[in-house]
Amino acid sequence: MKLLVKAPAKINLSLDVLRKREDGYHDVRMIMTTIDLADRLELTELAENRIEIVSHNRYVPDDQRNLAYQAAKLIKERYGVQKGVSIVIEKTIPVAAGLAGGSSDAAATLRGLNKLWKLGLSAEELAKIGAEIGSDVSFCVYGGTAIATGRGEQIEHIPAPPPCWVILAKPQIGVSTADVYRNLKADHVAHPDVDKMIQSIEQGDYEGICSSVGNVLEEVTFSMHPEVEHIKEQMKRFGADAVLMSGSGPTVFGIVRHDSRMHRIYNGLKGFCEQVYAVRMLGEREKLE
Structure with missing residues (x-):
């Protein structure tokens, strides 16, 4: 079988x-x-x-x-x-x-x-x-x-966020999650407003979601790998509604609602980053068959 x-x-x-x-x-x-x-x-x-x-x-x-x-x-x-x-x-x-x-x-x-x-x-x-x-x-x-x-x-x-495009860019480096956590000083970082993110998702508030993204590990990964921060800055410059590093990195993602802007960001990033993807956010649970 x-x-x-x-x-x-x-x-x-x-x-x-x-x-x-x-x-x-x-x-x-x-x-x-x-x-x-x-x-x-x-x-x-x-x-x-x-x-x-x-x-x-x-x-x-x-x-x-x-x-x-x-x-x-x-x-x-x-x-x-x-x-x-x-x-x-x-x-x-x-x-x-x-x-x-x-x-x-x-x-x-x-x-x-x-x-x-x-x-x-x-x-x-x-x-x-x-x-x-x-x-x-x-x-x-x-x-x-x-x-x-x-x-x-x-x-x-919690409910799925409103539908949107997710553009991902991964530089040609690997990041050790263990090293990132080892270098994290949890008492000396700006903590994201997780409650505001939850509230925005539950209300289907796209703008609220965009203004609430945050990742406490970004600072650590950026200090170890400046090229990750560079990708984040480029993605912002190309017009993503919100940009964030995922997990301990090095992938950075941007979210947008409009197809035209998604294409602009995707094409702009392809100029200097090999692994670029544009996909939809799923947000719905898997079903066991």
Whole structure:
């Protein structure tokens, strides 16, 4: 049996870090939403009891470092599944970009294997398993738009933001999330107004959303990689309604409502940044089949 599963990327409309925890993680409060930029996974059941990862992207590991591999291994062990699976990952989401590509692949693997192996697990049960793999996996199991707290695994769903275009630009660098958090001084940064963002989304207030975007990690990533800040400035100059770095970077996104402005920003950025995408905001939850 063969199954195709979509794994959409996410952006952070607001990202605040409250404190460092005793377990080494940070307590966060952030608003995440899915966008129409997605990897595609093909899951094929194998008679042999093994997990196989196939990808033509040289940056995607094909062993236990891959989060989709970890998801398959965890669900196999947890539910005593004696069959194997081949997971072909067709990457569209840039790797190590702050867009949760690896986490979304893991979440898609959980959703897909739940169906392939007829496990009958609820989204909540899958999200709980996902939290053991990585902080963003729980959100990616659900998709949609949500407030994420704790280390990112506690999810509270909110309505989708108003429809708009999202233009993403990723410079040719990788950013270590661990390094960014290590260099963050949570007591000495300007914290975004997460409550105002929630209120604006719930009211469908596009202008309020644009004026409330904020990411406490920007300052740290900008100091480590000035080219990320340069992309943000260019995107503003080209006329995006709001511009923000997603996650720990290095991807920067801008949001606009009008097609003509989207094309202008997209074409302007293509001049000096190789990886540029223009996609719609999704914001709606995944449905378990």
